Each structure stands twice: as C-alpha cells, then as structure tokens.
Amino acid sequence: PPVQALRQYSLDSFEIGRKLGKGKFGKVYCARDKATGYVCALKVMEKKELIHFKVEKQFRREIEIQSNLSRHPNILRLYGHFHDSSRVFLILEYAGQGEMFKVLRKKGRFGDVLASQYICQIASALSYLHKKHIIHRDLKPENLLIGLDGEVKLSDFGWSVHTPSSRRTTMCGTLDYLPPEMVEAKDHDYKVDLWALGVLTYEFLVGNPPFEEPAHKATYKRISKVDLKIPPSVSVEAADLIRRLLQHQPERRFPLDQIPDHPWIVKNRPLWP
Numbered sequence: 432p433p434v435q436a437l438r439q440y441s442l443d444s445f446e447i448g449r450k451l452g453k454g455k456f457g458k459v460y461c462a463r464d465k466a467t468g469y470v471c472a473l474k475v476m477e478k479k480e481l482i483h484f485k486v487e488k489q490f491r492r493e494i495e496i497q498s499n500l501s502r503h504p505n506i507l508r509l510y511g512h513f514h515d516s517s518r519v520f521l522i523l524e525y526a527g528q529g530e531m532f533k534v535l536r537k538k539g540r541f542g543d544v545l546a547s548q549y550i551c552q553i554a555s556a557l558s559y560l561h562k563k564h565i566i567h568r569d570l571k572p573e574n575l576l577i578g579l580d581g582e583v584k585l586s587d588f589g590w591s592v593h594t595p596s597s598r599r600t601t602m603c604g605t606l607d608y609l610p611p612e613m614v615e616a617k618d619h620d621y622k623v624d625l626w627a628l629g630v631l632t633y634e635f636l637v638g639n640p641p642f643e644e645p646a647h648k649a650t651y652k653r654i655s656k657v658d659l660k661i662p663p664s665v666s667v668e669a670a671d672l673i674r675r676l677l678q679h680q681p682e683r684r685f686p687l688d689q690i691p692d693h694p695w696i697v698k699n700r701p702l703w704p
C-alpha cells in the first residue's frame with residue numbers, strides 16, 4: 432500500500448501542500464510522503480477539541496472500522512494516523528476533484544447520466560460496507576468526495592457503526608437525511624443507508640433534499656409521513672428508484688444489489704468504460 436504499514440509517521444514525514452478544506456473538527460491539507468513521494472490528504476485535529484466535543488470514542492471507532500476495510504474504489508482510504516503532543520492526524524487517500532457538495536452547489540443539480548453513475552458507485556460502496564456489517568449512517572453530499580477520475584469516494588466514517596445498533600449519541604447536523612426509524616429513535620439497521628441513498632438521489636437531481644423545511648419539527652413531520660413531492664423535471668425512471676428507496680418500512684426499501692439493474696441506472700449507463 433502507498434503508506435507503509437508499521438512505519439512510524441510524524442508530521443516531519445510529510446511536505447505539507449495547499450489547504451484542501453476546513454472539515455469538521457479540523458483542517459485538511461494536501462501532503463506528500465517524503466520517503467515515497469506519495470500524495471495524500473492530511474487531516475489535522477486538536478486533541479482538546481475532540482475531547483471538548485466528546486467524540487474521541489467515535490474517532491477511535493472510525494479508525495477501527497477503517498482499519499478492517501480493504502480497498503474499494505468508492506471508499507476513501509484511511510491509511511493511518513499519528514499524533515503529537517496536542518494534535519491528532521489522519522493520513523487519508525487524496526480525492527483529486529474535491530468535495531461533492533461544492534460541485535453540486537455549483538452545478539445546482541446533476542443530470543440523469545452523472546447522477547445515476549454517482550448513485551450506482553455509492554450503492555456499490557454501501558453494499559461492500561453492509562456485507563462487513565457496517566452501516567455508514569451519515570450519507571450526504573458533505574461526506575462524498577470525487578477522485579481524480581471523477582469517481583465518488585464515500586468518506587468520513589465518524590458516524591459509522593457495526594450493526595445492529597441503536598444510536599447512543601445525539602444527532603448533530605442536518606436532519607434531512609435521517610429515515611423515520613432514526614428520527615423516531617427506534618432501533619435501526621443497515622436499511623437506514625437505503626433511505627439516505629433515496630434522499631441523496633433526490634438531492635442530486637433536484638438540488639435540495641426532499642423533506643427540507645426551515646424548522647426541524649416540520650422536517651421531522653415530513654420525514655415521518657414520507658411527505659414526498661417529486662417535481663416533473665425528474666425522469667420517470669429516477670422517480671421510481673427514489674420512491675422505492677424512500678419507503679417508511681425499512682424492509683420495503685429497494686435492495687442495494689438490485690440497483691445496478693434498475694432501469695434508471697441501465698438506461699443512463701455510458702457505453703464505456
């Protein structure tokens with residue numbers, strides 16, 4: 432692998448390049464491993480911040496989850512981590528085309544060809560995780576990156592857990608992607624990712640998530656009732672997949688393994704590669 436296992440890394444092992452972004456809890460830089468010349472992304476976090484926000488357990492779980500994932504083209508690799516007196520560092524695969532949500536905000540929305548390719552790749556990553564009894568639980572444009580060749584990279588397993596699970600820590604961030612069983616704080620399993628994939632498909636094609644409301648309570652109500660309005664601009668095939676994923680009953684949600692054969696994906700698959 433590009434980052435040698437067992438080698439002790441320190442900040443001095445890297446030449447630090449440009450700042451890539453200001454993620455949660457820290458900054459991300461482009462970095463080059465001096466010994467191998469390999470380019471990666473280095474996330475720098477203050478230990479006291481992780482402690483203050485009580486996320487060190489989540490952080491350790493992410494490291495553990497990522498360490499038993501092998502290569503998947505649509506999962507951003509976490510190669511390793513190290514720390515100094517005040518900071519923790521994540522050595523991450525570098526996603527050459529940056530953050531998905533920036534591309535989505537800039538374009539407004541994606542067409543059927545691009546959206547269906549992204550959704551098919553994310554379904555492949557989720558299927559891989561589910562087979563390893565891992566649910567991502569935080570699927571949203573902010574946690575998607577784009578690799579050098581335009582492929583999607585599922586990233587940030589800070590919220591992932593091994594199934595079956597009932598959420599212990601409080602939710603933070605947007606409610607938009609939560610399925611009914613999570614906003615109702617019921618036990619949930621890998622099928623929460625299927626719901627989120629439906630929300631993501633909608634947001635890719637429309638430009639905003641389906642149950643978005645100014646007030647949390649209103650969002651919660653629309654999710655609970657599955658108050659879904661799909662605009663006529665969305666193709667019939669895409670609308671079909673969205674409806675099959677945004678099912679209130681988890682067991683009725685469309686299975687990931689059938690996504691590559693769904694008409695919307697098949698119809699919009701490019702002839703190459």
Ligand SMILES: O=C(O)Cn1ncc2ncnc(NCCc3cnc(NC(=O)Nc4cccc(Cl)c4)s3)c21
Pocket residue numbers: 451452453454455456459472474476481486487489490493507521523524525526527528529530576586587588589590
């Ligand atoms: O996002 C950018 O700023 C832009 N960007 N652009 C290119 C690029 N290439 C790679 N990575 C990037 N960003 C880091 C993505 C992450 C992956 N894994 C993470 N894990 C995490 O933050 N865990 C974590 C931290 C603190 C507390 C807890 Cl509970 C969990 S962040 C890139």
